[in-house]
Amino acid sequence: VRLGKDLRQAMACGQFRLHYQPILALHDGRIRGAEALLRWQHPERGWISPAEFIPLAEDSGLIVELGSWVFAEVCRQLQQWRQLQPQLHISVNVSPIQFFADNANLLQWPAQLAAHGLPGDSVVLEITERLLLDNRDQVSTQLHALRQCGIRVSLDDFGTGYSSLSYLKKFAIDYLKIDQSFVRHLETDGSDRALCEAIIAMAHRLDMRVVAEGIELAAHHDWLREAGCDFGQGFLFARALPAAEFEALLRQRR
Numbered sequence: 404v405r406l407g408k409d410l411r412q413a414m415a416c417g418q419f420r421l422h423y424q425p426i427l428a429l430h431d432g433r434i435r436g437a438e439a440l441l442r443w444q445h446p447e448r449g450w451i452s453p454a455e456f457i458p459l460a461e462d463s464g465l466i467v468e469l470g471s472w473v474f475a476e477v478c479r480q481l482q483q484w485r486q487l488q489p490q491l492h493i494s495v496n497v498s499p500i501q502f503f504a505d506n507a508n509l510l511q512w513p514a515q516l517a518a519h520g521l522p523g524d525s526v527v528l529e530i531t532e533r534l535l536l537d538n539r540d541q542v543s544t545q546l547h548a549l550r551q552c553g554i555r556v557s558l559d560d561f562g563t564g565y566s567s568l569s570y571l572k573k574f575a576i577d578y579l580k581i582d583q584s585f586v587r588h589l590e591t592d593g594s595d596r597a598l599c600e601a602i603i604a605m606a607h608r609l610d611m612r613v614v615a616e617g618i619e620l621a622a623h624h625d626w627l628r629e630a631g632c633d634f635g636q637g638f639l640f641a642r643a644l645p646a647a648e649f650e651a652l653l654r655q656r657r
């Protein structure tokens with residue numbers, strides 16, 4: 404409860420940071436992008452996980468303002484980092500509230516990208532299956548408008564939510580992210596391997612690319628690459644890094 408009150412003050416005091424987890428193309432091992440992940444440095448409690456404060460920010464509606472801050476920060480970093488790597492893209496997690504709130508401003512993002520001289524395809528929106536459950540027409544309209552401007556859409560935690568495969572037909576989706584729970588035991592679990600193979604085959608048939616998350620072992624990486632998975636992220640390569648560390652990695656791997 405206390406934490407909820409602290410959130411608004413945290414915005415004002417600049418206690419949020421974005422960390423960046425590299426996303427690699429599995430076929431050549433090169434960094435293609437990063438997922439921006441929010442961190443809150445609380446003055447008394449230290450680092451607080453988004454798993455803890457995002458739900459509070461959603462309940463209070465502050466997620467809209469926080470989401471705008473995240474996007475502005477991502478634009479700023481993209482402008483800098485695309486000088487090091489011109490094709491770099493950043494994935495941004497968005498909450499369903501950002502699609503539905505009255506003052507939701509996702510539809511202003513293309514103009515914001517343009518103002519920074521950034522192409523639409525420098526940004527990927529990470530949404531979850533939860534978003535696709537309600538208000539389908541409103542969501543579908545907004546997703547189409549964003550995609551018209553080149554922004555791409557990734558379905559996060561794929562396979563763990565309330566997914567109905569019909570979503571994949573109805574909504575314009577560019578990437579499926581295989582949830583970490585299917586990756587974690589790949590080396591020993593034949594069912595997980597079968598599920599990953601099926602997801603990859605289905606995605607490719609529907610002209611989507613696949614990102615595997617939670618790659619922790621070389622065995623996961625090797626198997627996924629052989630199976631034709633396009634991209635990967637996980638502790639094997641890097642955890643989510645402070646901006647300066649991600650930039651150092653970009654320079655070193657250029």
Ligand code: G
Pocket residue numbers: 439440441452453454457473495496497498643
């Ligand atoms: O980084 P970590 O794995 O602790 O993230 C926990 C959860 O918080 C993930 O589900 C992630 O999608 C979510 N999250 C991280 N950053 C953001 C953000 O900027 N906006 C939203 N809506 N969710 C985020």
Ligand code: G
Pocket residue numbers: 424440496559560583616617618619636637638639642643
């Ligand atoms: O829900 P979402 O997929 O956005 O959450 C991503 C979360 O997964 C982040 O908190 C991130 O720190 C975490 N993560 C990223 N890579 C790995 C990994 O290889 N292993 C584990 N256990 N967690 C990871």
Ligand code: NA
Pocket residue numbers: 438496529559
């Ligand atoms: Na995500």
Ligand code: MN
Pocket residue numbers: 559560580616
């Ligand atoms: Mn995810």
